[in-house]
Amino acid sequence: MATNIPADHPRARSLQTRERMKAAVEEGLVHMTGLIAHGRGEAFDYLLGEKTGPVATAATRKAAAVLLAAERPVLSLNGNVVALAAPELVTLAKAIPATLEVNLFHHTPERVRKLIQVVQDAGADRVLGDAPDMRIPGLASDRGPCHSDGIGGADVILVPLEDGDRCEALKKMGKTVITIDLNPLSRTAKTADVTICDELTRTVEHITTAVLETKAESGHLDRLRTAGVAAALLDWDNQANLRAARDEMIAVLREG
Amino acid sequence: MATNIPADHPRARSLQTRERMKAAVEEGLVHMTGLIAHGRGEAFDYLLGEKTGPVATAATRKAAAVLLAAERPVLSLNGNVVALAAPELVTLAKAIPATLEVNLFHHTPERVRKLIQVVQDAGADRVLGDAPDMRIPGLASDRGPCHSDGIGGADVILVPLEDGDRCEALKKMGKTVITIDLNPLSRTAKTADVTICDELTRTVEHITTAVLETKAESGHLDRLRTAGVAAALLDWDNQANLRAARDEMIAVLREG
Numbered sequence: 001m002a003t004n005i006p007a008d009h010p011r012a013r014s015l016q017t018r019e020r021m022k023a024a025v026e027e028g029l030v031h032m033t034g035l036i037a038h039g040r041g042e043a044f045d046y047l048l049g050e051k052t053g054p055v056a057t058a059a060t061r062k063a064a065a066v067l068l069a070a071e072r073p074v075l076s077l078n079g080n081v082v083a084l085a086a087p088e089l090v091t092l093a094k095a096i097p098a099t100l101e102v103n104l105f106h107h108t109p110e111r112v113r114k115l116i117q118v119v120q121d122a123g124a125d126r127v128l129g130d131a132p133d134m135r136i137p138g139l140a141s142d143r144g145p146c147h148s149d150g151i152g153g154a155d156v157i158l159v160p161l162e163d164g165d166r167c168e169a170l171k172k173m174g175k176t177v178i179t180i181d182l183n184p185l186s187r188t189a190k191t192a193d194v195t196i197c198d199e200l201t202r203t204v205e206h207i208t209t210a211v212l213e214t215k216a217e218s219g220h221l222d223r224l225r226t227a228g229v230a231a232a233l234l235d236w237d238n239q240a241n242l243r244a245a246r247d248e249m250i251a252v253l254r255e256g
Numbered sequence: 257m258a259t260n261i262p263a264d265h266p267r268a269r270s271l272q273t274r275e276r277m278k279a280a281v282e283e284g285l286v287h288m289t290g291l292i293a294h295g296r297g298e299a300f301d302y303l304l305g306e307k308t309g310p311v312a313t314a315a316t317r318k319a320a321a322v323l324l325a326a327e328r329p330v331l332s333l334n335g336n337v338v339a340l341a342a343p344e345l346v347t348l349a350k351a352i353p354a355t356l357e358v359n360l361f362h363h364t365p366e367r368v369r370k371l372i373q374v375v376q377d378a379g380a381d382r383v384l385g386d387a388p389d390m391r392i393p394g395l396a397s398d399r400g401p402c403h404s405d406g407i408g409g410a411d412v413i414l415v416p417l418e419d420g421d422r423c424e425a426l427k428k429m430g431k432t433v434i435t436i437d438l439n440p441l442s443r444t445a446k447t448a449d450v451t452i453c454d455e456l457t458r459t460v461e462h463i464t465t466a467v468l469e470t471k472a473e474s475g476h477l478d479r480l481r482t483a484g485v486a487a488a489l490l491d492w493d494n495q496a497n498l499r500a501a502r503d504e505m506i507a508v509l510r511e512g
Contacts, residue, residue, distance in 0.1 A: 018289040025288060032281060032291060033274040039295020046296075046441065185302065185512065246509045253502045253509070256441065 024083035028114055031106040034080045037161065044182035045199050047249040052206065055244040056198035062236050063158070063178045063194050064210035069224040069232040070156035070176070073098040077129075078105065081160050081200065082115045086122040088204040093124065095211045098158075101150035102129030105163055107142035138169045156229055158207075159188075160200055167191045176229050180204075184245040195238055197245035280339035284370055287362040290336045293417065300438035301455050303505040308462065311500040312454035318492050319414070319434045319450050320466035325480040325488040326412035326432070329354040333385075334361065337416050337456065338371045342378040344460040349380065351467045354414075357406035358385030361419055363398035394425045412485055414463075415444075416456055423447045432485050436460075440501040451494055453501035 021038050024030040048056075067073045075089055075098050082089075082102070093100050102115045109130065116127045132145035134152045146152045157170060160180035164187030170177050171191055179192040180203045189195045196203050215221050224232060277294050280286040304312075323329045331345055331354050338345075338358070349356050358371045365386070372383045388401035390408045402408045413426060416436035420443030426433050427447055435448040436459045445451045452459050471477050480488060 015289070018292050021292065022288045032278040032288070033271070035288060035291035036274050036277065036295035036298065039292035039297075040299040040302075041295075042292065043296040043299030043439065046439070183299065183302070185509070243512060246512060250506050250509050253441070253506050256499060256502060 021080075021083060024079070028111060029118060030079040030083050031104075031111075033106070034078075034083075038080055041161070041182045041199070044184075044197070044249070047252050048182070048198070049252055050199070052198050052202050053248050055241065055248055056196055056203065057206070059194055059196040059241055060198070060203060060206045061210045062232075063196055064207050064214055065224055065232045066156055066176060066178060066194060066229055067096050067098065067158065067207070068211060068214055068221055069227065069229045070098075070154075072154045073156045074150050074154035074158070075100050076151055076157055076159040076162070077102045077115065077119065077127075078161060079111065079115060082118050085160075085201045085204050086119050088201060088208070090119060090123045092204055092208045092211065095208050095215075099150050099154070100124055100127045101147055102127060103146060103151060103166075105142070105166075107145070136166065136169045136173065138172060139165060159192075160204075162188045164188045164191065176233070184242045184249070189242060190239075193233060193238060194236065195242060195245075197242070277336075277339060280335070284367060285374060286335040286339050287360075287367075289362070290334075290339075294336055294340075297417070297438045297455070300440075300453070300505070303508050304438070304454070305508055306455070308454050308458050309504050311497065311504055312452055312459065313462070315450055315452040315497055316454070316459060316462045317466045318488075319452060320463050320470055321480055321488045322412055322432060322434060322450060322485055323352050323354060323414065323463070324467060324470055324477060325483065325485045326354075326410075328410045329412045330406050330410035330414070331356050332407055332413055332415045332418070333358045333371065333375065333383075334417060335367065335371060338374050341416075341457045341460050342375050344457060344464070346375060346379045348460055348464045348467065351464050351471075355406050355410070356380055356383045357403055358383060359402060359407060359422075361398070361422075363401070392422065392425045392429065394428060395421060415448075416460075418444045420444045420447065432489070440498045440505070445498060446495075449489060449494060450492065451498060451501075453498070 021030060021035055025032055073096055075093055077100060100119060102112050112129045116129055119127045128147040128150040132147055134146060134148045135144040136146055151157060154175060156176045158178045162179050167177055167188040168191050177192045178194045179188050180196045180200055181189045182197055183189060184197045277291055281288055329352055331349055333356060356375060358368050368385045372385055375383045384403040384406040388403055390402060390404045391400040392402055407413060410431060412432045414434045418435050423433055423444040424447050433448045434450040435444050436452045436456055437445045438453055439445060440453045
């Protein structure tokens with residue numbers, strides 16, 4: 001279909017991102033209903049004024065500390081995540097370092113292979129997802145299969161733009177879950193240990209910055225690793241974090 | 257791509273609507289980026305608790321009165337609108353009665369013809385859109401063309417799920433504009449004379465009910481038509497209406 005976005009359109013940038021997501025669907029990277037999920041995120045980002053506020057910044061720093069305290073950290077990738085932020089996620093995985101695994105709701109072996117290729121083209125040495133050897137218990141959908149040396153064996157998982165079912169299933173497995181979810185009311189947001197209510201691409205870059213800063217501080221990384229994941233979460237109240245994120249949106253709605 | 261939505265998934269209904277929208281894209285009725293716009297709406301509907309509240313009900317009644325007071329009312333249809341609520345809109349058009357016109361942001365003659373066919377299959381006798389003879393002034397995009405015996409000549413237009421540019425251009429032409437827009441912060445919501453912040457399918461059915469009730473009241477319709485559109489709007493403060501809609505969303509966010 002022909003498309004013609006006027007350059008002077010007030011939402012031209014957002015419309016151009018939409019065109020990129022459309023291209024990702026045409027290339028078979030993103031499921032068509034992933035576009036609807038993207039739209040949901042756009043709406044909540046709108047309520048954050050499309051910028052990173054102090055609440056997301058605090059959650060981002062906590063996420064960096066937890067990922068660095070982990071023994072087997074994994075970054076879980078779906079189609080939207082790869083389409084929006086593949087290079088940023090490869091950079092983060094190398095900075096931690098963490099394992100990358102493609103894991104999809106709308107699973108087909110072909111789509112998994114294509115997504116792995118995109119992440120490798122973005123600079124990743126190794127991306128799991130095409131040879132799952134175990135299942136996440138309690139999932140009725142196609143998203144159960146995973147790698148025992150990836151998501152299955154992880155102690156800490158970053159699952160951006162995640163479905164509520166899987167987030168709950170990962171928690172039941174005893175994992176520590178960090179999510180990036182613009183909707184502070186979603187099951188995923190409420191279930192995770194650390195929820196960053198912010199736009200994906202912005203957030204991943206901010207986590208990387210926090211990871212590199214922490215590693216640069218003398219002794220900080222050793223102290224985190226010695227104390228462990230539970231200690232890194234001791235001072236974190238994720239429900240208070242979500243309340244604060246909702247308050248930021250309330251302020252935008254009140255302004256009008 | 258294979259899809260497998262578990263029946264026990266808590267958001268199964270919403271996911272099934274997504275599948276319908278996906279099918280409408282595959283049939284060439286909905287532009288792919290229309291799925292993203294649909295997702296934006298989903299998010300705001302989420303903030304309304306996915307139900308019609310008292311604020312939307314009041315706006316719906318006002319919309320019915322204004323449409324009945326009009327001399328040349330037109331219902332403007334785009335791809336998403338037809339995919340989500342074609343039969344409901346045909347019923348509304350007959351109840352008023354009003355003219356139907358297909359008018360698209362992502363315009364192609366083929367898509368216009370397909371959409372007209374869907375609306376005719378839903379029971380409409382006449383649907384404009386495939387032979388535009390004038391342009392809406394001041395629009396840079398493909399959505400300028402319209403019919404002089406439809407949108408061009410209308411005194412009142414219902415434009416559901418509308419782009420801000422076109423809503424402003426229609427206001428500049430001196431039209432009275434009613435919109436259905438779940439985002440109370442959008443330019444369209446702020447620019448229209450009457451904004452109904454509610455989900456499309458629910459809203460169109462509610463307008464039809466209000467239209468039929470008004471016509472059934474003895475003398476009410478005659479009084480509306482004699483007094484005219486400006487009189488029907490005399491007691492309406494759309495900015496207060498939008499503030500009240502935002503307050504409903506604030507209550508949901510506060511609840512958590």
